[in-house]
Amino acid sequence: MGDKSELITLMGAMVIFSLLLVNVNSFLGMNTKVQVQTELNYTAVALAQNIIDSARKKAFDEAVTDNKKISVIPDDFSLSLGPDMGETPKNYDDFDDYNNYSRIDTTAHEIYTTSVKVEYVTDSNYNQKSLVQTTHKKMIVHVISPSMKDTVVMSYVNSYHDNGK
Amino acid sequence: MNASTILSFAVGAMILLAVFTLNSRMVQNSSDVTMDQMVKQKLGDVVNVVSSDFRKIGYNVKNGAIVSAGSHQIEFKSDINNNGSVDLIDWQYDTSKPDLNTKNPNDYALIRTVNGNSSEIDMGVTRFNIVLMDSLGQVTNTLSNVREIEVKILCQGAEKVDNKYNEAAWQKTFMPWNLK
Numbered sequence: 001m002g003d004k005s006e007l008i009t010l011m012g013a014m015v016i017f018s019l020l021l022v023n024v025n026s027f028l029g030m031n032t033k034v035q036v037q038t039e040l041n042y043t044a045v046a047l048a049q050n051i052i053d054s055a056r057k058k059a060f061d062e063a064v065t066d067n068k069k070i071s072v073i074p075d076d077f078s079l080s081l082g083p084d085m086g087e088t089p090k091n092y093d094d095f096d097d098y099n100n101y102s103r104i105d106t107t108a109h110e111i112y113t114t115s116v117k118v119e120y121v122t123d124s125n126y127n128q129k130s131l132v133q134t135t136h137k138k139m140i141v142h143v144i145s146p147s148m149k150d151t152v153v154m155s156y157v158n159s160y161h162d163n164g165k
Numbered sequence: 166m167n168a169s170t171i172l173s174f175a176v177g178a179m180i181l182l183a184v185f186t187l188n189s190r191m192v193q194n195s196s197d198v199t200m201d202q203m204v205k206q207k208l209g210d211v212v213n214v215v216s217s218d219f220r221k222i223g224y225n226v227k228n229g230a231i232v233s234a235g236s237h238q239i240e241f242k243s244d245i246n247n248n249g250s251v252d253l254i255d256w257q258y259d260t261s262k263p264d265l266n267t268k269n270p271n272d273y274a275l276i277r278t279v280n281g282n283s284s285e286i287d288m289g290v291t292r293f294n295i296v297l298m299d300s301l302g303q304v305t306n307t308l309s310n311v312r313e314i315e316v317k318i319l320c321q322g323a324e325k326v327d328n329k330y331n332e333a334a335w336q337k338t339f340m341p342w343n344l345k
Contacts, residue, residue: 006169010176017180024187028194035201039333042205046337053340054313090301108319108334 037149040110044143044152047105047112051098051141052156059094060137060160074133074160081118081137095137095158112145126157135160193327200322200331207288208320208333211275214286215316216337218245218254218277222314223343226251230344231297231308239295239314243343245279254279258293267323269330291332292319298338314339 059065061077062084070076081096089101099118104111120130121138129138136159143152223230225244232240237258245252255278262274264287275286275293298313299305315338322331 010173014176014180017183021183021187024191028190031194031198035198038205042333042335046335050338050340053338057340057342107336108317 033149036147040145040148041150041152043107043110044112044145044148045154047114048141048143048152048154051101051103051114051116052139052154055092055095055098055139056156056158058092058097060158061096062094064160065093073162074135077133077160079133081120095139098139110145110147112143114141114143116141121157197326197331200324200326201333204289204320204322204331204333208318208335211286211288211290211318211320212335212337214277215256215318216339218243218256219314219316219339220341221245221343222339222341224341225249226343229309230341231311234295234297234308234311236295237293252280256293256295258290264289268325269321269323271321271330289320289323290318291321292317294318312340312344314341 063070063076063078078096081099083092083097083099083101087093087097089103092098092101096118098116100116102113102115104113106112117140118137119140120132120134121136122128122130123134123136126136126138130136136157138155138157140153140155143154221243222241223243224247226242230242232242232253234240237260238256240253240255242251242253244250245254255276257276257278258273259276260273262276262285263270264272264274266287267289269289269291271291272287272289273291275288275290277284277286294315294317296315296317297305297308297311298315299307299310300312302313305311315336317334317336319332319334324330
């Protein structure tokens with residue numbers, strides 16, 4: 001009886017110890033995952049920022065490219081957002097050309113897919129989409145990659161001023 | 166020595182071995198995490214300075230903002246302090262100057278020179294690449310056509326952990342407002 005009880009105690013201890021090992025291993029694995037995620041997110045933010053930087057240098061709308069003037073603000077702005085006929089990413093000339101734009105970037109560690117949406121937002125609330133033209137366009141950039149747990153989302157609101165930007 | 170004693174010794178030895186392995190893994194992981202944080206911190210510091218400078222390329226400069234450029238070097242003009250006088254800024258990744266403060270043989274000095282005053286940035290930079298692009302995003306060597314500048318930076322840890330150097334990479338395409 002004495003021998004058996006020692007054996008049972010020993011086995012119990014081993015089970016507890018095994019559970020501890022499994023937990024520690026999963027903790028170490030999680031640590032590594034967090035390290036990788038941080039690295040991936042860092043680059044994803046830079047890629048999203050690249051597109052925002054590129055777009056914010058462009059005119060607010062096709063109607064005001066090349067310093068053209070419009071008579072009615074904001075009604076003369078384009079209602080449909082996206083590239084115009086014959087426009088490719090290399091010659092996008094206004095902010096909303098990037099609507100539905102997507103690209104793939106290959107970096108040292110990962111392949112990222114970036115997709116962009118541009119929409120009018122209301123004057124009073126930049127988080128609220130507007131179905132009619134306003135003087136504010138919001139760009140929302142999503143960056144994903146196969147190894148990234150979460151999608152990196154960045155947004156930028158471009159407001160029209162009378163200098164065409 | 167009876168069977169149960171032998172079994173106890175065997176199990177004890179196994180547990181002891183497991184504890185040692187666990188301890189060794191914990192120590193290694195801890196070093197790895199610490200080194201990784203350090204590398205990311207260093208990269209972040211380099212990125213902050215690079216971003217601050219590169220965004221201002223050509224600020225308050227009428228023309229000829231980029232003076233010279235190569236794959237590891239760029240010299241440009243900018244009123245970097247917004248004080249009305251144009252400064253000459255040079256960034257150079259000097260592969261003839263290894264960082265002697267670390268055991269890593271891959272890292273070299275990144276040198277930032279403002280109006281002739283150089284400061285060496287020893288942050289474990291193992292790659293600093295510059296690509297110049299025109300308004301269409303095509304690679305160009307004609308400085309007056311440059312509208313975008315792609316920068317790729319790779320930093321490595323000062324010492325090996327688990328027989329490898331920790332790395333942190335970053336890349337960004339700058340489109341300075343004043344390059345028009």
